[in-house]
Amino acid sequence: MQWEMLPSPNFKQAVIDAQKICVLTMGVLEKHGEHLCLGTDYLTAHRIGCLAGERENVMVFPPFYFGQIYEARCFPGCVTLEPSLTLQVIQGVCDEIGRNGFRKIVIYNGHGGNDFMLNYFAQTQLWKQKPYTVYVQEKWIPDPELWKQWLAIREAKDTGGHACETETSYTMCDYPQGVRMDQIAEPTHSLDRLKAFETDGFLGIKWYSKYPDHYAGDARTANPEKGKIWQEILVKGLADFIKRVKADEVAPALEKEFFEREKSIRNFEK
Numbered sequence: 001m002q003w004e005m006l007p008s009p010n011f012k013q014a015v016i017d018a019q020k021i022c023v024l025t026m027g028v029l030e031k032h033g034e035h036l037c038l039g040t041d042y043l044t045a046h047r048i049g050c051l052a053g054e055r056e057n058v059m060v061f062p063p064f065y066f067g068q069i070y071e072a073r074c075f076p077g078c079v080t081l082e083p084s085l086t087l088q089v090i091q092g093v094c095d096e097i098g099r100n101g102f103r104k105i106v107i108y109n110g111h112g113g114n115d116f117m118l119n120y121f122a123q124t125q126l127w128k129q130k131p132y133t134v135y136v137q138e139k140w141i142p143d144p145e146l147w148k149q150w151l152a153i154r155e156a157k158d159t160g161g162h163a164c165e166t167e168t169s170y171t172m173c174d175y176p177q178g179v180r181m182d183q184i185a186e187p188t189h190s191l192d193r194l195k196a197f198e199t200d201g202f203l204g205i206k207w208y209s210k211y212p213d214h215y216a217g218d219a220r221t222a223n224p225e226k227g228k229i230w231q232e233i234l235v236k237g238l239a240d241f242i243k244r245v246k247a248d249e250v251a252p253a254l255e256k257e258f259f260e261r262e263k264s265i266r267n268f269e270k
């Protein structure tokens, strides 16, 4: 079920049919080497969200492309919002999903640069009680069997993970118009310019220090056939996550308990 495709009179029933679960897919607008389109992350994430959403019969929110991508602001076409506004927008979107009747929101992220922000966002849900629970899928492929399948078809030795063989391949499946195979740049390796902090330091400029052209890996061996296999692995991973969210009664109960205890601190005189 895609939110934007439903007529308004059918929406209430759709919320019930979706068991009050909505998937919010996240990506950004950023440079992807010389050969992939700016929208790669949000387009492919939304497609994976829709495929998994169909399998599990849950709602999927329209494509969303505001997130953490400050490290690409030195390239044309990148779009970012002021940092605190980004979090406010994501919270505002979740609040609207909740206002429309959903009680569980699954965040599927197609952009590595969002990872820390989304975990922090999930953490901030304990600031104020909400009528919904947020579940961030933190890892795409926790199943070791699926991970084996993922690696089995990978040919590229440079696996930086940005506009690389895998990402280029699964973009080719549904958005061939966003891929220009004749414009792939030479493979890149990390430049290791902040090697002193590689294992125990984090800096905003760290990723840029490794890949200043916003291309990490080797896309030359990408093709849509491999892309289909990788996409299917991602869809399976998300569908399995949604299944567990459907069955989960623990997180909402724990949140209820948590906020009752938190309220009792505020009302200690009563």
Ligand SMILES: [Zn+2]
Binding pocket: 032, 040, 041, 110, 111, 162, 163, 167
């Ligand atoms: Zn990407």
